[in-house]
Amino acid sequence: MNKTNKKYPKLLIAMMLSGVAGHSIASEVIKIGIAGPKTGAVAQYGDMQFSGAKMAIEQINAKGGVSGKILEAVEYDDACDPKQAVAVANKVVNDGVKFVVGHLCSSSAQPASDIYEDEGVIMITPSATSPEITSRGYKMVFRTIGLDSAQGPAAGNYIADHVKPKVVAVLHDKQQYGEGIATAVKKTLEGKGVKVAVFEGINAGDKDFSSMIAKLKQANVDFVYYGGYYPELGLILRQSQEKGLKAQYMGPEGVGNDSISQIAKDASEGLLVTLPKSFDQDPANIALVETFKAKGQDPSGAFVFPSYSAVAVIANGIEIAKSEDPAYVAEAIRSSTVKTPTGNLSFDGKGDLKDFKFVVYQWHFGKPRTEVN
Numbered sequence: 001m002n003k004t005n006k007k008y009p010k011l012l013i014a015m016m017l018s019g020v021a022g023h024s025i026a027s028e029v030i031k032i033g034i035a036g037p038k039t040g041a042v043a044q045y046g047d048m049q050f051s052g053a054k055m056a057i058e059q060i061n062a063k064g065g066v067s068g069k070i071l072e073a074v075e076y077d078d079a080c081d082p083k084q085a086v087a088v089a090n091k092v093v094n095d096g097v098k099f100v101v102g103h104l105c106s107s108s109a110q111p112a113s114d115i116y117e118d119e120g121v122i123m124i125t126p127s128a129t130s131p132e133i134t135s136r137g138y139k140m141v142f143r144t145i146g147l148d149s150a151q152g153p154a155a156g157n158y159i160a161d162h163v164k165p166k167v168v169a170v171l172h173d174k175q176q177y178g179e180g181i182a183t184a185v186k187k188t189l190e191g192k193g194v195k196v197a198v199f200e201g202i203n204a205g206d207k208d209f210s211s212m213i214a215k216l217k218q219a220n221v222d223f224v225y226y227g228g229y230y231p232e233l234g235l236i237l238r239q240s241q242e243k244g245l246k247a248q249y250m251g252p253e254g255v256g257n258d259s260i261s262q263i264a265k266d267a268s269e270g271l272l273v274t275l276p277k278s279f280d281q282d283p284a285n286i287a288l289v290e291t292f293k294a295k296g297q298d299p300s301g302a303f304v305f306p307s308y309s310a311v312a313v314i315a316n317g318i319e320i321a322k323s324e325d326p327a328y329v330a331e332a333i334r335s336s337t338v339k340t341p342t343g344n345l346s347f348d349g350k351g352d353l354k355d356f357k358f359v360v361y362q363w364h365f366g367k368p369r370t371e372v373n
Contacts, residue, residue: 029072030065030324032057032311033092035102035112036127040079041205041231044259044301045104049126050075051297052307053101055288056315066315067322078112080105089115098122098326101310104303106130106177113141122326122333124313126306129253130180134350139330142347144306144313144340145276146356148177151252152184154358155225155274158373159185159250160192163272165223169198169216169247171236173228178204181252182227197221202232209236213243222247229254234263241267248272253302253358261365271363272372276342278359279305285341309340 034053037046057071065071074097078085085108092100093115100116100123103109109128116123117138124142125133131149134141159165168189172182179201186196197219202212213236216224224240224247226233233255240247241264250272261268280289280299288308292299299305313333318324320332337346346354361369 028069030069030318031072031074031095031097031099032314033074033076033095033097033100033102034307035076035078035085035088035092035100036104037080038075038077040081042080042105042229042254044257045127045254045303046077046080048257048298048301048303049102049104049307051292052126052301052304053311055292055295055297056308056311059288059291060311060315066318071311071315076102078103078108080108082107082111085109085112086115088112089121092116092121093119098324099314099329100124101126101307101314103128106133106180107175109133110176113138116140120326122314122317122330124310126310127253127303128177130176132176132180134352138351140326142310142313142330142333142351144309144342144345144353145303146358147352148181148184148252150356151274151358152181153188154360155181155250155252155272156185156188156192156194158272158360159223159225160189160194162373163223163248165194165248167197167219167221168194168223168225169200169219169221170196170225170227171198171212172201172226173204173232174201175204175228177252177254178226178228180227182225185225185227202228202236204228204232206232207235209239210243212236213240213245216240216247217243217245221245224249226251226255230257230260231263234260234268237264237267237271250274256302256361256363256369260363264365266365268363269365273361273363273369274358275302275361275369276306276359277357278371279342282341288341305342309342309345312340313338313345 089112106128256273316338317329317333321328360373
């Protein structure tokens with residue numbers, strides 16, 4: 001049942017009767033919320049999200065806005081914390097914002113999406129990859145990145161077909177995103193006949209991983225997949241090097257940024273990472289890349305271009321729907337294809353992209369990453 005589609009025509013009638021709709025229609029601004037971590041352990045990913053979305057807003061406004069109206073960014077910090085994400089989602093609703101780029105972390109995006117669905121707010125996450133976010137039949141929820149159900153197999157198949165390790169460990173941070181993708185990797189490996197000798201979780205925020213590393217050494221592990229974020233993996237890499245564990249590591253896009261090199265130093269050399277395609281290397285995006293650089297911003301972050309595209313999708317939906325009613329905009333998004341810096345995007349019935357590919361990269365300390373598949 002589509003509660004939102006039924007709710008909004010009634011709400012619109014009520015607004016018109018009260019005179020509120022006339023004021024809303026007369027507004028010359030369309031607010032776009034950007035919800036993600038401005039503070040906290042993974043704030044660097046938030047920087048990617050905010051810079052990408054704000055660049056899109058700026059460039060759309062420079063071309064006249066959307067249906068003659070200017071887009072206005074409204075920024076919210078959820079610190080990638082589920083409780084703060086719920087508070088942010090409620091504030092978005094109270095602020096009258098109807099379109100949100102975010103949330104960044106899966107554990108924040110899922111509870112926030114419950115509120116947005118109930119209140120008729122469109123949410124497009126450029127980074128949350130947990131399949132559960134879009135598996136519930138919601139109409140207001142979309143994403144401009146792929147799913148862990150695709151990223152996990154991409155990693156598992158690469159490990160089995162190209163690395164061919166002798167003894168594998170799969171670790172995770174016990175969080176929705178980290179454990180989810182680690183489980184997908186484990187399932188893929190076992191489906192290809194690769195035994196996972198160790199499958200365990202660590203606690204997000206821990207600093208000392210000596211006991212886990214000792215267990216990996218005892219099991220003669222030569223390859224470790226880690227599901228989670230860079231703060232913990234950076235320390236695990238550094239401590240593994242210090243304690244003489246000679247194993248190759250791999251992780252998802254949650255570990256793939258420069259901070260892991262700052263934490264792990266040269267122990268980050270050779271790390272394998274699944275990431276979205278390097279959209280900043282696409283010749284079609286040269287001018288946009290230069291605009292980012294002129295502002296002193298790094299366009300190479302994994303979530304910069306997906307965040308830009310999320311705004312483009314919202315703007316296109318409003319134009320096609322000829323309405324700012326989220327119910328109609330959501331229908332327009334699902335029924336159209338929009339050209340963006342991350343490709344021509346179209347969505348399935350769940351709000352997921354119909355075509356998205358994760359790429360395996362090798363990390364280098366002090367040098368650009370290189371594509372290996």
